[in-house]
Amino acid sequence: MTDAKSYGWTGKILRVNLSTKKVTVESTDPYKEYVGGMGIANKIIYDEVPVGTDPLSEDAKIVYAVGPLTASGVPLAGRTSISFLSTFTTDHLVVDAHTGGMLGAKIKLAGWDAIIVEGKSSTPVYLCIKDDDVQIKDASFVWGTGIHATTEALNRLEGVDCCVATIGPAGENLLPYACMLNSRSHSAGAGLGAVMGSKKLKGLVVQGNGSVYVKDPKAVADLSDYMISEIIGSNNNHVVPSTQQEWAEYYDKGSRWTARKGLTWALAEGGAIDTGEPKPGELNTMGYRCMKSTKDDGPEAEKYTVKMDGCHGCPVHCYADLRVPQSAKAGGFETTGNSCVPNFPFLYMQGILKDKTTVAKDTDDFVIWNQAMGSTVDDLGLWCNYAQLYRDIAHCYASGVFERVLPKEEYEMFDWEKFKTNDPSLMVDVLKHIAQNDNEMSYIGHGPIVWCKRWDDMKWFDTVASQLINYRGWPVHHSIECFGQVGAVYNMMFNRDDMIHSAVNFQGCGLPFELKQQIAKEVWGSEEAIDKDKNYTPMNDYKANFAWWSIVTDVLHDSLTLCNWVWPMTMSPSKTRDYRGDLDLEAKFFTAVTGIDTTTDDLYKAGAKIMTLQRAATVRGMAKSDGALGNNNLRDDHDKITEWVFTKDADKKAFTEGTDKMDRDDFQKALTMVYAKFGWDEKLGCPTRECLDEYGMADVKADLDKLGLLP
Template identity: 60%
Template sequence: MDEAISYGWAGKILRVNLTSGAISVEPTDPYKDLYIGGMGIANKILYDEVEPGTDPLSPENKIIFAVGPLTASGMPMGGRATICTMSPFSKYHLPIDAHCGGMIGARIKQAGWDAIIIEGAAESPCYINIVDDKVEIKDASEVWGLGTRKTTEILNRRESTRACVASIGPAGENLLPYSNIMNSRNHSAGAGTGAVMGSKKCKALVVEGNGAVRVADPQAVMDLSDYVLKELLGSNNNHSVPSTQQEWAEYYDPSSRWTARKGLYWAAAEGEPIETGEPKPGELNTIGYRCMKSTKDLGDIAEQYTVKMNGCHGCPIHCHADLSMQSLDEHGTYTTAGNTCAPQGAWSKKLSKKLAKKFNFEQDEETKLVWNLKLLNLIDDLGIWCNYSQLWTDLAHCITSGTFERNCPEEYAAIDWGKFERNDSSILDDLMNMLARNDSQMALVAHGPVVWCEKWGEEDWFDTDGSGLVSYLGWPEHHYADDVCQMGVICNGLFNRDPMIHSGTNFFRQGFPDEIKHEIAAELWGDPDVYTPADFHTPFTEAKAYFTWWCVVTDVLHDSLTACNWVLPFTCSPNRSRNYRGDLDVEAKFYKAVTGVDVTTDQLYEAGARIMTLQRAMAVRGMNTIDLHGEHDRVPDWPFETDPDVEPFSEGTSKLDRDDIEKGYRLTYQQFGWDENLGCPTAECLDRYGLSDVRDDLAARGLLP
């Protein structure tokens, strides 16, 4: 192997200063050994270069697009990107990571970059155009004010149809904290990243990459890819059984996202309808049919409008729905729509029932689908982020509880709420454009509950069952107690936004009978009761702390490699010949094949723990406290008070026990080597992770226990 060649990593980091116009190149080498890529590199740059307390919307803040050694390497599901900055939507403005699929990660890597640092702020609207190693800052006045879809069309026509455009919409331009960056039509990076780009007057990052990612052992990469596709891969969230009884399958589970079946079609496919059928494990040419996400999210009626399933670079699963509905044109929106997550189905799942009670309207399934797709197109085009549906929960509450009427009476009265009763979908235009303009009191609902609850004296919303809020710092539940038991609770508390950890739910929800899950839990984490049904918790144990640690480090690892945590890790397999066992060493095998560096799975997990420890150190700096347990990780009251007549650990409830959660946090902190009472990194653990510079920095600030 030629030592002069870097395998996996591109070897270069691009720095673009929008204040001075300076463009420079730096090596990746100082970061890759300890921080791998993606989330790791981005967090380290942010730690070194942005002081705690920096205003997220100031020129001093930075936004970093980063990819990893496995991005676009030939590894299936290796096409994601991490975007890191200081949070504009949560309390203390701590560092956050936004993760997105689509094509932007692959294009950055193919252009020859491991990360792109955007700093400073332009005086007038601009975009950054990258064609391999040619980088230019260009005028964006023509597209400033436009939605993300029109912006993408114009910039692709101006620059290249080979380029991926990652752009902000009016919400980001107007510095709305709930704003995002969109690429590949409906792939979003949320957490307020759009507002940070808007504060820098940067409309878009346009990247054309014409290079290849060099790998150390191409044949090994190919063989591993075939192995994953034939032996390990399930469906979205690695659900490993079909949702209906099928000839090939020993088990089935109606909640599975392996939704393909006989008689289910991509009915609007080009040419003629395509039946999803019963794709069996090992059939490489039918993998893309497994996940019919449109009907899963939108109901049976979506079948007739489904063109296909789509996805990110390098993904055979394709969990992203593409729909075409000509009647959307009559409702003033694009006739094509699609997504894979919270924005899809937001109207019917989060808003329609609550608003129907207040405004007395009814909708048939066709109308609900129209409103779902119109709302989806609106927020993606305007570049609004829903904070994993918290926006819809808060918006419905503020409308139906009288919060808006009490606090913004004139603005509330100016809206024609009768449009709901008349089934006039232009009410969605009115509401979403009002948020995107960010020039009203009602728009504070899209600044997050840490803002509007304090301003309007509704802090008790955080402790209200139904708010969905799991942190007093401002983010909602994401695979919480009703999904991954107490382990989900602690995972939700450790990060600086909703954690987007899917490792746990990928195992809990993959569809096998409980006895198989117990067997696998005992084999992988040392205790069969690591798995328990989500509505029948058992007390926290050291094995559950190990599982919680594993969930966190695998998520962080995937966001650093970068690889899809919505499918990986492979705890299970759909193949009966493997006794349904997966393979947790896949990431290490690909790492060696791609980079030529021989690592163990444990060493990669150690890297994930290091990167998570770095982010905890940033939380210590940002909050100016070592008591992360008491100030950062605090759980609101409602999970302990739900089902008031039922005791915790009873069958049929996900109610939490306070002492049990305290024990769970303490045991999890011990797994990371953090202070078991404070939840912060200690000098000893920072030394263990090779973070002596971080230790010295925290010591100088008086922030070591």
């Protein structure tokens, strides 16, 4: 007799048309070969959104998707992947935004594997999902309000157990740099906010009272205990403490395992809590390991720290909750918190501002500037393109671009001397002004592909300080500073910053280099897969293995959906394991949850397939020089790294100690070798008939063949 239950997947996809107000239910079954999350979302976009669609048009779609492991009891399986068309990069190709918080678990527990939003409402609405009860409700009473107030209002109205995912003024105003945040501070960027705003969709309110069917609950529980007690480290899976401690054989000051005696959650309810020296195997102290507030904002952040918080299913807790009264006085918010770049935005401006600011790192002022800016950005629903917004603002002020291009009255709206007089209200005002999207300065929130051309500053792309890594509009995300060619290649693969942490987790884990070499040999075939920082060697096959693995594991995690900030479990804090992790954990959990006997190689192949699908979508939607859509020359027209990576450190040559400068020919060799690992055309970097057959993508092959886009 056939088992009627769907294990892992709920088996249902929700489709909501905002134009017709029609709500329908579809089966997940046609998409299971693409796993979930990013895979399902990308396939729906590929199948349903015509090339050349305006991302802000009625024909554009948004797919919010979770994976078979989401909310199943698997640790760190609480993320959501959202696919749509980019608002801020060349050709508006498909991009993915990923968010933690509580949204993914709520969607899954409400009974859905994905939510497809299409059409466009004529008035502001929010989508209210409470299990099978799906309603499109009026949002006019929160339209125009920030994310903090909107979240509070919708929680009060619909219930405090609901997860509210909403946009702010930046999204409503259709600013290309706009994001959605759920649970108030967990963001999903890449222009998602503007796409939602174009549909008059203020947000989603989701409550799930169901459960996820798991084929072998005991196996999931046992694997979870094993992983948490023996395998997992801290944020980014750093597996040694940052200070010397009695229990630890090694320590590394760069580690995010920052707990130590005397470091406290100073503003914890009921009194300060000492993080102490949590040891491997101590399940109940794991949440103290990562003190992200002081890691990001410096030692003065300790006195403002309420606690470390986390996403659904996370034992690590890398999210910093702070209370900073001075932030509110500057126009931000007193209660602040984030887990990534919005937690320390001013850091990215300091090196560019140089003598134009008096704010120093490791000071009270540094914390206050960061939190005033960060809380403002979050409330506005303003996306920073992995800090590009902050670098661009600093550059345009410091180099005189703003003074040159802004109307005089607009430039004089701001007291720029506040950088020197230490008044962060300046940046609060600047960020609010940009979010309005009705002035000249707002073009900086359209991204460098717009403002650099409009303001005649294209040289910014080729400047080290910009950190722009691709001419199509996105910056570095653990790039050449992360194992050289490995980081360089994977920064080219997507249509936005890559968000890959698989390699940088290994780089910064804290283990001695010689021990990391041993692990590299076991995983990627040779010690030569890795180099010491800023002491790189020429490209080789083992580095290609490492780059391929970094891409594939990231895509896999975004499809399952797992947190790539901690997964994969390449290393362990356990000396008894000789610090080896367990890279079969994803497959073990997948098998236990779904009941489908699956190997690690099976999952890696699925990850490579999903990556190939996005490359196929890129080929189909990328324009040629004459403007015609459809271009399979990814090497020359997509994977084109910016010039500064080859020209930086003018007094040094590539492959010499002390520089992460790249060599042009070597980078091209690296692309060729990684293309080959995926089975893509080694000259063009696009999918081939053979690889599409190998991945079981006959429909995609037929589509590209019909369009003449197969090599």
